[in-house]
Amino acid sequence: MLRVSHDSSAGAGAGAAADGTAAAPARRVPAETGPLVAAGEPGGAASSAAPECAAHGDDIALVRRLLAGDERAFEQLVTQLHTPMLRLARTLAGPAGAQEVVQETWAAVFDGLVRFEGRSALKTWVFRILTNRARTWGTREKRTVPVAWQEDGEQGSEPAVDPARFDGTGDWVNPPVPWTEQSPEGLLLRKEIGAVLQREIEALVPGQRAVVLLRDVEGCPSGEVCEILGISEANQRVLLHRGRSTLRTALERYLTRG
């Protein structure tokens, strides 16, 4: 349903100061800092699949402070977003391109802040810029940035649970054993669980990894995730389901072994 237009060219130009001192050469201001709100945003309130489009007042306030040069606001922005950006960039551009993509995204964000209108969360707005930067990076480096989300989604036959664990009628023959830890806090108190999850997320196919990262790790709402990645709502749900199921199996393997 919702697709971000990747080729909108309006909005480029202003503030494209070539900044030769940055670690990565500054390139022209990307188009994505222009009309960032995907078409169809207003008026979708009737559908539950409509993107969250309430005004993001806190984010607007933060951006105002940033534009006024408030250093604390800058701290807040960077602390909130840098690590999530790196995680998403690694998924899209691999370890090789992640640093560069994040660097370029920050440059585009700083240049584009003045055009942030709060029609989506600031985090979503930044992630969308990052996705577009990653695609540009992929083209430039002649690497395939996984735009293959759809392909991932088409692996719909891949079951959530190993079919061997059910009998012919679909009943469990090898049912899940309750875990000792019955709260997420309890799980994460075991420090290695965090590491297991990190590692298993890295091992997911890119589409599943991106969706799980954005939905479950970052907590972005479904409509915004579709917008950021340019995928359909149904596709997103398939990817989310496969990703979550795989991670549960991984935890099960870890928690019930020997």
Next chain:
Amino acid sequence: MLVTCCQLTEMITDRKEGKLSSEQEEGCARHLAWCDRCRTYLRQMELTVDALRGIPGEPLHDEVRAALFAQFQRRKTAAD
């Protein structure tokens, strides 16, 4: 609608996202009412998702922060 254990494991995300038909929803609820094994499975899926939300992020190094701030300042000065 009759839902098997195997089918239930495939419906969990759609259910959480509110995408099941009322018939499917009812079938799931009925199944879960009597199947403790699927309740265990559902609970594990929920725990997994909740744990993901709590994964600690990597700390941001001071040098990175400082470099970004310098970049921010330069951009701002250029724009002013």
